[in-house]
Amino acid sequence: MNVPIPPSFHLDTVVSDILPDSGEYVLKVTIGTPPYDIYAIADTGSDLFWAQCLPCDQCFPHKYPPYNPKLSSTYRDVACPSQQCQLHGSTSCAPPTNTCNFTQGYSDSSLAKGVLATETVTFASTTGPPVTVPNIVFGCSHNNSGVFNENEMGLVGLAKGSVSLISQIGTSFGARRFSHCLVPFPSPPTVTSIMSFGSGSEVSGPGTVTTSLVTMPNPSSLYHVTLYGISVGSTNLPFHSSGASAKGNVFIDSGTPLTMVPRDFYDRLVAELRRVVELTPVDDPQLRPQLCYGRDVLAKGPVLTAHFDGPADVELKPTSTFIQAKDGVFCFAMAATDSPGGIFGNYAQINYLIGFDLDANTVSFKPTDCTKK
Structure with missing residues (x-):
């Protein structure tokens, strides 16, 4: 059973798996109700978390089915205009439904387009059952292009901007901090490490x-x-x-x-x-x-x-x-x-x-x- 957490909840260690993938690293992010695993490039160089969603107008192929928002009871489109829609810098309203459309580009010419939505994100805990954070804004992307491969379903922005996963989590896990450990290349995808969030993720001790x-x-x-x-x-x-x-x-x-x-x-x-x-x-x-x-x-x-x-x-x-x-x-x-x-x-x-x-x-x-x- 997943346990919802209040904003001030203090947890020792909240973690997600991070896997090597041909020069990139993918982070397992679990979203939706029931929970669905998204494997997205872990990117401290951008802000938006987005995933390929059905229906796909133009999607790159990957070995996992795209996320289907119709199967989740906690999925909600972000209204436009709204404060949540303004979290991302490149959005526009799409009448008559007034969905909040986003465009996200990258320096390697990769591009993602879709709608901003909110979902529940579930994290593993080393001290108890999984915990959930509701109403996380993410990009439900229906039109994508670029240099993505079959192991990647999107990208999770971990920078400091207001729409990033780190900023939205805030102090939910006791502190605004996170840490990661990247395994060497080449390593098989079965050799995973972890990304830790909150109060249990501080880096200290000999050699630091x-x-x-x-x-x-x-x-x-x-x-x-x-x-x-x-x-x-x-x-x-x-x-x-x-x-x-x-x-x-x-x-x-x-x-x-x-x-x-x-x-x-x-x-x-x-x-x-x-x-x-x-x-x-x-x-x-x-x-x-x-x-x-x-x-x-x-x-x-x-x-x-x-x-x-x-x-x-x-x-x-x-x-x-x-x-x-x-x-x-x-x-x-x-x-x-x-x-x-x-x-x-x-x-x-x-x-x-x-x-x-x-x-x-x-x-x-x-x-x-x-x-x-």
Whole structure:
């Protein structure tokens, strides 16, 4: 039996499974009455939680049936206009029913369109029966396109915006915080880890380092932090050649595999890797211009250390900085961008318990074997 919870309810640990999936991670989110499992990309780089819904005008194929709102007794369309409809930035009213239509686009040209609705979301608890949170706004999407695969039914936005799942849960579980642990690639989907919510999700103890979140003007909902530089072995390379680093120059994004850094910084990182890695790079026309090596780089490659404000040093082992691009070939898991800022992608987050504390305005990292719950 699921137990509804009042807004101030304090629970030790509320969790959801998170699974590896071809460069992404999918979070199990249970919605509706009776409960229905949605497997959606876990994305700290966006806000809206949406899932493919029947009827599907244009849906990407996946191995699970799309969510059918007609089968749930707790599904409700969001009225337009209404305060709930305004939670998402790109909505419009659709007469005569006045449903709240939404459009959500992403940097990789993926697109989701549908209606905003409310549903009951059910969470597992490590201390008792499942608990439910009613009236969570989500996107019931009927028209979708992009680079989704058969294991993905949508996307769950975990950033700080008002429509995000984290913001809507608020203090329901005792505190505005959550944490996740991402297992290495490649791992079979049976090797799961967990995302924890609320008072039981704090990250602390030996090895934990903490950096401050920086509020940026646009977009303000992302988890921006300050990265001063990255060391390759013992050689410290500053984020900017001048040595100065702007506050909030990168954001932490579980929905982007590669770490993205400005082109000048990337070129200096690659040059230093070429200098210290005593292996012959793999020159594959299909992989150019990436820096790639054979499997030996996992054992002989240097440890990279990301230097965040705090100070908070996060060590990146070769298993998270060189990712398999094809059989026996491993390529540098960072890429250049023409933007002055960057993205700390999910490969760099592998085997760290990472805690986002929205009350303390911090992010904490703790080295962890994420394959062991």
